[in-house]
Amino acid sequence: MKLIRLWGILLFVLTSCNFRSSDLEEALVLAGNNRSELEAVLDHFKDRGKVAYESACFLITNMQYHESKDEIVLDSLYNSYFIHTDSLYRGIFSKIPLNEQKEYKGREYDSLRLTLGDIFNTLPAPQIKSGVHLSDLQTVKSDFLIDNIEEAIKIWEANEYDYRKDFDFFKEFILPYRTTNEYLVHKRSEIRKMYESLLVDTASIRTQIEHYKIYVDKCRWINHHTKPKGHLGIYDLFVPKFKMDCHNMTNWSCNVLRACGIPTIYEFTPKWTDRDNRHFWCVSPDSIGILQPYTAPDNNIREDWESDIKYAGKVYRKTYGAQKNTPYFWADEDEFIPESFKTPLLSDQTFRYHQTITLRLPFKVDSHNNIAYLAMFTVDNKLVPVGWGKIDHSKHEIIFEQVPLNTLFFPVCYDADNMLPIAEPFIIYSSSKLKDIPEPLTTNELPRNVVDVSVVDGKLSFDKQTKWSDLKYLTLNCDTSQKIRMHLLRKYPQKRRMKTFYEKLNGACLLGGNQERGEYDTLCTIKEMPVPYLQEIAFENCKQYRYYRFCTSNSEPVNIAHMEFLGNYSPNHNCAIPTALPVFSEEELVRQKSCQLYRINGVPIRTGSKPEYAFDNNYNTYVGAASIGMDFKTPVQITSIRFVPRNANNMIVPGNSYMLLYYDGEWKEHKVLRAEHQYLDFENVPVATLYWLRNLTEGKEELPFFYIDGKQYFLHIDTVLL
Known part of the structure; x- marks a missing residue:
């Protein structure tokens, strides 16, 4: 009996909250002069129970793997500025339902936003020391770490987590004080106070993230005219310049959402299956507890799954432990x-x-x-x-x-x-x-x-x-003794994002009028989704108009790369030969008829930024306003339009040179052709598993493809039956 008691006591000692593992002791030694700060954290939580003490042990033990890559010091004026931004958001949007905030434009605030931009642009430049690699073990102080753990324990208690079932989840999704290598400035309680009135105590995680998404979007709208002179830490979220920095946005979004009690973690792919870039995103549980991805702060859970994240390659979680x-x-x-x-x-x-x-x-x-x-x-x-x-x-x-x-x-x-x-x-x-x-x-x-x-x-x-x-x-096999003829139309598959732009053009209208801001007649309506190349729409029009406008039915951006207005020759206008419609085969070339109409040029109506991009013959530029238009100065009869929606120009471009390669232990060149039309025909191509068409003239996006029964199937994108 005594032996059993002794073993019981020993087991209790070894498994008690205050037992220090060898890994923890190693971390304390590596902390050097900062050891006393970390010891203070352990002392603070040693009598607070198993969860609190083990949380402290977990964070300190793994600190040796964490650091701040850069040091960013901001003038206090930045804090004041973004407090003002927050106040403006609440003043403007407090009475507007959440579902209406996203589309709100608020033209009456344009001058205010310009003034804010001027104020921001006078702020002192951030003091940034790049590559300092500040070790957490040697720099994080006790008050910072205690604050983080205290805040996390409140979330533990509010969610009534169970140690056996939830502690491992809690350690990674709630507890961490950092996400990757950001510079640590704000305590967790400070971050919570910035957002708690927006995110805390709302109905569900989805609703909380939606509040966060809209809040960041509208803060960026308020700060539209800001021109930051460098990274601003957590404030990067609120200025448009850093919107496309998915690592940075994910990093700070994780910190914000965790501080407000939303379980969140950082995941990424080192390479897309169809692109060379990396991508980073947040992950949180849905209503039934299944972890779901979303690229924050611009998306809610699973919102960009079908359009983007679904095409990730290998995927990794950035852990704290x-x-x-x-x-x-x-x-x-x-x-x-x-x-x-x-x-x-x-x-x-x-x-x-x-x-x-x-x-x-x-x-x-x-x-x-x-x-x-x-x-x-x-x-x-x-x-x-x-x-x-x-x-x-x-x-x-x-x-x-x-x-x-x-x-x-x-x-x-x-x-x-x-x-x-x-x-x-x-x-x-x-x-x-x-x-x-x-x-x-x-x-x-x-x-x-x-x-x-x-x-x-x-x-x-x-x-x-x-x-x-x-x-x-x-x-990847190759048989150079067998040859095929290859008819190619693209170097890269049609982008998913572009398809959504084309869908939004369904229902768009061409209008004609004789007063720029007066009444317009509807001349034609697009009744099906446009294709990603030059196309023509003819319509009946017996009248002459000075102004012609093309606009979407729902105020969405037109996303037009190029448009031409066609009619009979007019001696009062600048007339030219219209751009030829695309030809995709020799058979089409034989059947093609010459156009009897002329392209009639005018002056682009200023409907937004860079309206001339819709008429510049450059398919790589586009207009994102809700409408485009042309002022012909004197009325003219237009009976057709030719247009190209916004696209990535990844089809075959006449005048460009292309190299076809096939894989035979390595990529081998077959032949270089200069495109005369929107297709390429290669003769005597070795039979191989995989091919690659390179544009030697312009562009970067290319993807290898299979060639089966006379058709291209792009790797990782198209469904192939073998």
């Missing part, structure tokens, strides 16, 4: 690690975004490395590492976990910092969704029984007795 299954811990002492994977603060979350498998590849390279990588192709003909796998030297294999289906990967390893191919590029192909693998955004936990497959003699071998007939291991 160190993860032991990362290259940081797995790599040999002298083993090279790519820059993006040098941190232990990564958790692979690809399984939540794609159907994935565990893949075992043979490893036949003479190397002592512990890690191999999966890389993806970029348009500058480079490979970017996006995932890692552990090398099992005893079995001569690499185990890659969470490999998404239908994605092209290049297996590589490193000799020093030189990337070396170690196997053929491959795709784990499936013609349909697999019912036994969770679909995207339906689970928070990686399934215990993952699909585990090995590559043996170039084919998939399955674990246990399971046979996944829908899965295929595809490599």
Whole structure:
């Protein structure tokens, strides 16, 4: 009995709140002169219960992996300015329903916004020290950390979290005082006070995020004319200049939302499947607890899933706590690690975004490395590492976990910092969704029984007795003895975002009138979604008008890249030959008839910024106003319009030169052609799995494609049945 009691006492001591792990002791030693500050935090919470003390231990233990990359010091006038911005928001929008705030333009506030811009632009420049790398262990003070933990504990108590079920979630989604490498200025309680009247105690997480989204959008509207001289820390959220900096916006959004009790974490993809960029976004649970992504502060949960995040490649979570299954811990002492994977603060979350498998590849390279990588192709003909796998030297294999289906990967390893191919590029192909693998955004936990497959003699071998007939291991083959003729129309697929612009043009009208601000007659209405190239709409019009306007039916931007007004020759106007309609094949070229009408030019009506962009013959520029128009000075009869909606100009452009490449162990050039029309015909092309069309004249966006039955299927975008 005494022995049992002694073991019980020992167990209590070892598991008590005040027990310090070796990792915690190591962190305190590394803190140096700042150790007393961290000891003060531990002392403050030692008698506050298990959750509070373990929270302090968790934060301090992992501080050695965190730092502020840059130091940003702002004049106090910035605080005063943004307090004023907040007051203006509340004064203008307090009585406007949330769903109406988004569309509110408030022209009567234009002069006020100009004045605010002038005031802001006189503020002293931020004092920024780049690359200082201030270690949290040596710089974070006790009052800052105590404030953060106290605030987090309030959220714990308000949500009635359970230790066993919720503490791990709490540690990453609520507790952290930072998100990535931002400079720490504001205490958590200060951030909460900035937003609590907007975000705290609203009905749901979705409603809270919607309040936040609209608030930031309207603050940017108020600050439209500001011209910041450098980053402003948390205030970057409220000025338009930094809107497209998704890392920065995600970073500060996580801090704001967590401070207000919304569980939030930072996730990212090192590369899109259809673009070379990285992207960063927030993640929060929906009403049933499933984690959902959103690019904050411009979207609510899942709002940009279909348009963007769905096309992420591998996906990682930026954690606060160190993860032991990362290259940081797995790599040999002298083993090279790519820059993006040098941190232990990564958790692979690809399984939540794609159907994935565990893949075992043979490893036949003479190397002592512990890690191999999966890389993806970029348009500058480079490979970017996006995932890692552990090398099992005893079995001569690499185990890659969470490999998404239908994605092209290049297996590589490193000799020093030189990337070396170690196997053929491959795709784990499936013609349909697999019912036994969770679909995207339906689970928070990686399934215990993952699909585990090995590559043996170039084919998939399955674990246990399971046979996944829908899965295929595809490599990039090439047969130079066989030739085909190839008819190409694009170098890059049509962008999803552009399609939404075209949809909003359905219902747009062409109007004619003789007074710029008088009554207009409706001459024609667009009754179907326009196409992304030059098209003509003819209509009956027996009258002459001085002014012609083209406008959307819902005040959305017209997003027109180019427009021409056509009619019979008029001696009173500047007339020219209209731009020819596109030709997509030799057959169309033979059938094409000459146009009997003339392009009649006038003076663009000033309906917004840069109205001339709609008439400049440049398809790379566009007008974003709700209408465009032309003043012909004297009335003229217009009976047709030709126009191009805003587009990325990724079709075949006449006058541009294009190189066709095919993959045969490496990218090999087939031929260069100069486009005469909107298509290219290449002869005697080797039969290959994958091709790549490069524009040698202009543009950056390109994507490899399959060519099957006379049609292009772009990699990762188009559905291919093989």
